[in-house]
Amino acid sequence: MSHFAIGESDFLLDGAPFRILSGALHYFRVHPDSWADRIEKARLMGLNTIETYIPWNAHSPRPGVFDTTGMLDLERFLREVAAAGLYAIVRPGPYICAEWDNGGLPAWLFREPGVGVRRNEPRFLAAIEEYLDAVLRIVRPLQVDQGGPVLLVQVENEYGAFGDDETYLKAVAEIIQNAGITVPLVTVDQPVDAMLAAGGLDGVLRTASFGSRAGERLTTLRKHQPSGPLMCMEFWEGWFDYWGGPHHTTSAADAAAELDALLAAGASVNIYMFHGGTNFGLTSGANDKGVYRPTITSYDYDAPLDEAGNPTAKFHAFREVISRYAPVPDIVPASRPRAPETSAVLGSPVRLLADPDAWGNWASYDVLPSLDELDARLALFRTEVRAEVPVLLSVGEVRDRAYVFLGGAPVGVLDRERHDRALMLPRGGRLEIVVEDQGRVNYGRRLGEPKGLIGPVRVGSTELTEWSVCVIDVEAVPRLWDSVEPDVLGVGPTAWRASFEVGEPVDHFLSTVAWGKGIAWVNGFDLGRYWRRGPQETLYVPGPVLRPGRNELVVLELDVMAEPVAHFVGEPSLGPLEL
Known part of the structure; x- marks a missing residue:
C-alpha cells in the first residue's frame, strides 16, 4: 500500500515528489483482449499512469442496471493497469463529454419532465448517487492506499464550460467521498478565468485542459490555485472527426514541442488521447452549435497509438520527449504487418419495408x-x-x-x-x-x-x-435470418450478410466506400456506423472478434448500396485531411 497526496508544489507518493505521466485509454473503446497490449505500449512510451472516463449510459442502459461484462469490465481493466506496473486516474463524471453519446448521461434519465441536467436537482442527484455508488464500489478497493493503482478521482468534467452551480459540484464531491474514495479529488476546466472559477471547488485540486501555449495556460491555472501541483488533465495532441468533415491530424513535431514545454514547466500531464480506439455500436456522440455534427465511428484521434494499436510518429516523438524527464524502457514496440485482404459477396437481402414484423x-x-x-x-x-x-x-x-x-x-x-x-x-x-x-x-x-x-x-x-x-431491434439484426426468408432486392433499409474465411484472427479493415449509410457486424459484434459522406472509409475489425475459419458479416444498409460486396483491405483509410 502507498500514500498519495497533494503537496505544496508536487504530487507526493509515499512522501516523495511524483510527476504523473499519464495517457488516456478508454476501456469501453477497446476490445478487452487488447487492453493489455495497449497498456503495455503506454509503459513503453514512458508513461506511468493510465486515465479513463467511465460512461454511465453504457453501464446503465436501463434504470436499475449496472453492467460490468465484456468491454465494461472496469475492475479487470484497472487490474490490468496495475499488473503492468502503472497507476490509474478514474474520471466517472457523471458527465464525461468524450464525444460519447449524450456525454455519458443515460437517455432514460430525462424522460421524466423537469429532471435536472448537471445541476442541483433532487432526482438528478439521486440518480447520480446510485450510479456513483455502483461504480465506486469497484474503484474503492483499487485505490493506491489500499494496494491498487488508482491515484486520483475526478469530480464532474469541465463543469465551468456548462454552469456555475457550486452546490451541485459540492454534492457530487460529497457523494464520491461518502462512497469511500480517499485518494485526492480533482476537477478539470479549460484555462479560462471564468471556467476555472465556475468549475472548481475549494479543497479540490484544479487541473486544466489544453493543447498549446503551456506557459500561458499554466499561469492562468496558478492564479486560481496558488499552491499544489500543476497538471494538464487533457493535453490535446489530436482531435476527433465528424461525418462530412475532414480527418483531423496535427504535426507530431509540434505536438512533441508542446509536450516538452509542458514538462519543462514541471507540470504533470495526461495525454488525451494516448490511444483513442473506436466508437463501436451506436455509442458516438455529436455536437450542435447551430449545425448538427455527428461524430464518426473511429476515435483514432491522431494519437500516439492508432485505432488498431500501432505506434505512430507521435508515439516515437513523445517517447523521446519523455526520456528527457523520466526513464523510458529500452524496448520499442513495432507496428503489425498489413491486414489480410479478401472479398465476399453480400447476399440474402432482407428488406425492412417488405416484412417489418421480423424486425x-x-x-x-x-x-x-x-x-x-x-x-x-x-x-x-x-x-x-x-x-x-x-x-x-x-x-x-x-x-x-x-x-x-x-x-x-x-x-x-x-x-x-x-x-x-x-x-x-x-x-x-x-x-x-x-x-x-x-x-x-x-x-x-x-x-x-x-x-x-x-x-x-x-x-x-x-x-x-x-x-x-x-x-x-438493432441488436437483433444479425439474427434476422433465423425467422425470415431473404427477399428480392427492393427499396428501403436492407440487411445483408456474407461469409468470409480467416486464417489467423488478426485485425482486419472493412472498406465501406461502395456502400451508403448503415451499421456492420462481424460475428455479432457491432463494428459501428459507416457513411459514404466520410471522412472515414474503413471500419476497424478487432482480431479478437474473429475466429479461424468461417466468419459472418452482417450489414444494415439504410440508404443505397452501390456494390453489395465486402472488401477487407490492408490498411485503414480515415479520409482526406482537407475538403
Whole structure:
C-alpha cells in the first residue's frame, strides 16, 4: 500500500515528489483482449499512469442496471493497469463529454419532465448517487492506499464550460467521498478565468485542459490555485472527426514541442488521447452549435497509438520527449504487418419495408411518439395520408434523419444537419418514415434532449394521427435470418450478410466506400456506423472478434448500396485531411 497526496508544489507518493505521466485509454473503446497490449505500449512510451472516463449510459442502459461484462469490465481493466506496473486516474463524471453519446448521461434519465441536467436537482442527484455508488464500489478497493493503482478521482468534467452551480459540484464531491474514495479529488476546466472559477471547488485540486501555449495556460491555472501541483488533465495532441468533415491530424513535431514545454514547466500531464480506439455500436456522440455534427465511428484521434494499436510518429516523438524527464524502457514496440485482404459477396437481402414484423414489435399511437418514448434508436412509423393532389409534409424538428416512403417508394430524406423540416408528397397513400438517431449531443445546452420527430407531423395544416410504430431491434439484426426468408432486392433499409474465411484472427479493415449509410457486424459484434459522406472509409475489425475459419458479416444498409460486396483491405483509410 502507498500514500498519495497533494503537496505544496508536487504530487507526493509515499512522501516523495511524483510527476504523473499519464495517457488516456478508454476501456469501453477497446476490445478487452487488447487492453493489455495497449497498456503495455503506454509503459513503453514512458508513461506511468493510465486515465479513463467511465460512461454511465453504457453501464446503465436501463434504470436499475449496472453492467460490468465484456468491454465494461472496469475492475479487470484497472487490474490490468496495475499488473503492468502503472497507476490509474478514474474520471466517472457523471458527465464525461468524450464525444460519447449524450456525454455519458443515460437517455432514460430525462424522460421524466423537469429532471435536472448537471445541476442541483433532487432526482438528478439521486440518480447520480446510485450510479456513483455502483461504480465506486469497484474503484474503492483499487485505490493506491489500499494496494491498487488508482491515484486520483475526478469530480464532474469541465463543469465551468456548462454552469456555475457550486452546490451541485459540492454534492457530487460529497457523494464520491461518502462512497469511500480517499485518494485526492480533482476537477478539470479549460484555462479560462471564468471556467476555472465556475468549475472548481475549494479543497479540490484544479487541473486544466489544453493543447498549446503551456506557459500561458499554466499561469492562468496558478492564479486560481496558488499552491499544489500543476497538471494538464487533457493535453490535446489530436482531435476527433465528424461525418462530412475532414480527418483531423496535427504535426507530431509540434505536438512533441508542446509536450516538452509542458514538462519543462514541471507540470504533470495526461495525454488525451494516448490511444483513442473506436466508437463501436451506436455509442458516438455529436455536437450542435447551430449545425448538427455527428461524430464518426473511429476515435483514432491522431494519437500516439492508432485505432488498431500501432505506434505512430507521435508515439516515437513523445517517447523521446519523455526520456528527457523520466526513464523510458529500452524496448520499442513495432507496428503489425498489413491486414489480410479478401472479398465476399453480400447476399440474402432482407428488406425492412417488405416484412417489418421480423424486425421488431408494433404498437399504435394517436400522436407520433419520440424515439425516447419508444426507447429506440431506429424506428419505422406508418400512417395513411388522404390527399388527391401533391401536399406538403412538415415536421417540427428532425432529430436526426428521416427516410420518407409513400406507397413503398422513396420520396426523400429529412436531415437534421441541413435543418430539413418539410418535403412534398406527390399524392396521398401509405406513409412510412424510418427515423434514425445518429448520436446524442455530448456537449453544451442540448444535452439530454429527446430524439426522433419532434413536434407535430402535418400534411398541409392537418396533424397526422393514428400511427403504427415498429421499434427496430438493432441488436437483433444479425439474427434476422433465423425467422425470415431473404427477399428480392427492393427499396428501403436492407440487411445483408456474407461469409468470409480467416486464417489467423488478426485485425482486419472493412472498406465501406461502395456502400451508403448503415451499421456492420462481424460475428455479432457491432463494428459501428459507416457513411459514404466520410471522412472515414474503413471500419476497424478487432482480431479478437474473429475466429479461424468461417466468419459472418452482417450489414444494415439504410440508404443505397452501390456494390453489395465486402472488401477487407490492408490498411485503414480515415479520409482526406482537407475538403
